[in-house]
Amino acid sequence: MIDVDKLLASAKPIGQEEIRRQIVLPWPEAFRIAIRNVTLRLGRAAITATGVILGIAFLVSVWTANIIQDAMREDRALPALQEQAAAADLDGQVAAMEGELEQPDAQQAETKARQVWLVVMSLLVCGVGITNSMLMSVTERFREIGTMKCLGALDEFIVRLFLIETAVLGFLGALAGAIIGHLVMLVIYMIKVGPSITAKMDWGQMLKYIGLALIVGCIISLLAAVPPAVRAARMPPAAALSTEV
Amino acid sequence: MARFECPKCKEAFETDGLVTVCPKCGADMRDAMKKLAQIQAESARPTLGKDESMTTHEFIVRTKNLKKIYKMGDVEVPALRGVDLDIKRGEYLSIMGPLGPGKSTLFNMVGGLDKPTEGTCFIEEVDMAQLDAFELAWLRCRKIGYIFQTFNLIPVMTALENVTLPMIFAGMGSDEMLERGAFLLDVVGLGDRLHHKPYELSGGQQQRVAVARALANAPAIILADEPTGNLDLHTGKEIIELLKRLNAESETTIISATHDLKMIDVSDRIVHIRDGQVERVDDRADLDLQIGGMGDEEE
Numbered sequence: 029m030i031d032v033d034k035l036l037a038s039a040k041p042i043g044q045e046e047i048r049r050q051i052v053l054p055w056p057e058a059f060r061i062a063i064r065n066v067t068l069r070l071g072r073a074a075i076t077a078t079g080v081i082l083g084i085a086f087l088v089s090v091w092t093a094n095i096i097q098d099a100m101r102e103d104r105a106l107p108a109l110q111e112q113a114a115a116a117d118l119d120g121q122v123a124a125m126e127g128e129l130e131q132p133d134a135q136q137a138e139t140k141a142r143q144v145w146l147v148v149m150s151l152l153v154c155g156v157g158i159t160n161s162m163l164m165s166v167t168e169r170f171r172e173i174g175t176m177k178c179l180g181a182l183d184e185f186i187v188r189l190f191l192i193e194t195a196v197l198g199f200l201g202a203l204a205g206a207i208i209g210h211l212v213m214l215v216i217y218m219i220k221v222g223p224s225i226t227a228k229m230d231w232g233q234m235l236k237y238i239g240l241a242l243i244v245g246c247i248i249s250l251l252a253a254v255p256p257a258v259r260a261a262r263m264p265p266a267a268a269l270s271t272e273v
Numbered sequence: 274m275a276r277f278e279c280p281k282c283k284e285a286f287e288t289d290g291l292v293t294v295c296p297k298c299g300a301d302m303r304d305a306m307k308k309l310a311q312i313q314a315e316s317a318r319p320t321l322g323k324d325e326s327m328t329t330h331e332f333i334v335r336t337k338n339l340k341k342i343y344k345m346g347d348v349e350v351p352a353l354r355g356v357d358l359d360i361k362r363g364e365y366l367s368i369m370g371p372l373g374p375g376k377s378t379l380f381n382m383v384g385g386l387d388k389p390t391e392g393t394c395f396i397e398e399v400d401m402a403q404l405d406a407f408e409l410a411w412l413r414c415r416k417i418g419y420i421f422q423t424f425n426l427i428p429v430m431t432a433l434e435n436v437t438l439p440m441i442f443a444g445m446g447s448d449e450m451l452e453r454g455a456f457l458l459d460v461v462g463l464g465d466r467l468h469h470k471p472y473e474l475s476g477g478q479q480q481r482v483a484v485a486r487a488l489a490n491a492p493a494i495i496l497a498d499e500p501t502g503n504l505d506l507h508t509g510k511e512i513i514e515l516l517k518r519l520n521a522e523s524e525t526t527i528i529s530a531t532h533d534l535k536m537i538d539v540s541d542r543i544v545h546i547r548d549g550q551v552e553r554v555d556d557r558a559d560l561d562l563q564i565g566g567m568g569d570e571e572e
Contacts, residue, residue, distance in 0.1 A: 051410050052444045061430075068429040175425040178386070179486070180414020180442040182406065265413065266386045268425050269377065269498055 053185040062192035073197055076161040080201030083154025084245045085209030087147050091237040092213035099228040100221065151248055158252035162194055166260045173260055174267030183261040190260050194253035195246060202245020206238045333397055333494060333526050334360040334383050340391035341378050352378040354549040363524040365517065367536055370546035379546055380530045384496040385412050414442045418487030422499035424479040426471040432458060432482045433467040439489040457485040461515065477508030484515060497529035513539055
């Protein structure tokens, strides 16, 4: 039962010396709340993350393919170059070989441009997907947001929570996507060309690409989180009282 | 980690353990340590007392000719047409009225959730319209506690975390926060359910967590929007009793918007709102006869 007598132990106020007159949301607490929101809403989080996973997977798969193809090209070109240079006049022959290598480059430039176009479009789609998903999340949680504002949360706290949530999803999605995209492309080429190609790939560049993909994933999700965060910030505290969206 | 200063040389330092001699000047610290231990023991006790630092105004909320007009497309809907209301500190006030914009609008104004189109609303003699976002947030965090019909607990947090959320915003330290949270939940009778999430609690229990949450920062006003609306008779009565005792013994002003006739019984005054204006204000004392008359309810 309710023990109301305990209510009034003494007339002393709460530790005045401890609570300074301010409103705060410490970053550790914000992270704790945001991560809790992700882990306990796994279904919605998975949908948001899927967009990132796919977009980044595509990006990394394209980069992986490029690196593998570069490795293959060098693999083929090098012995041919060496043979011919050894057999005849060095300068002239090397110049001719270089000329040959450049021609495919002209076609390659067009292919590359198309690739860039495709990747950019897919990343845009992924970003829009995140925005859509998070917007729905904000709309669903109108009462929660209103209540937090009634409890004294500043608008920027709500923004902070949503940005952290989206950034965490973006990072984890990018990580998963990078690994998936890389492995898929690697396996495909290993089947096509043989496992030896892994030894000739430029792994340093590959790692740089993966790191870059993670950064791109985070940036996209942070940008995509802006419209939902703005919406959440504009939610009035009275939303806690309403019975409909 | 305690920090204090040597009475002799005023050297300030932090320490976990017992220090009997000042590291700088060598002065005897034992008396200072004893005093500090006493102070810490006293302030460590969680209490529900109100903030004594505020100056006491007789009227904690005053409204002057409050008007609110909602614009729905081209149509203007006047929700409040000039409401003058003075709410005394320590009073238990019920706002009643037919379902419509008037009652909830007045409730929003008085609770600092909305700004009027015309007229002024003073909370502790501070004009609400003059406050910026930061000050409003401060007000909602420290001065006003909210209780909702739909409980509105954060579903991903445990009961304890829900109760300590306002304390986080108020900047309370982690240990003190958890101690006070556990204390408040114990007070409302949920001491054994600190780590249950809202979906593991019944409606009445959720509302009790909400009451504990409203008390988190020892507010001067508790705003209750249909607190018993989603509760059955028995649980509703428990909540009402809790609120009444709180009001009676700690001078927390309670303002509730309600249909529940049981809540009329415990109110000091009842304000009837109709058509955006105060239709009448009843004093509980005046209603004694009437309620006795309709008391055919068997409970």
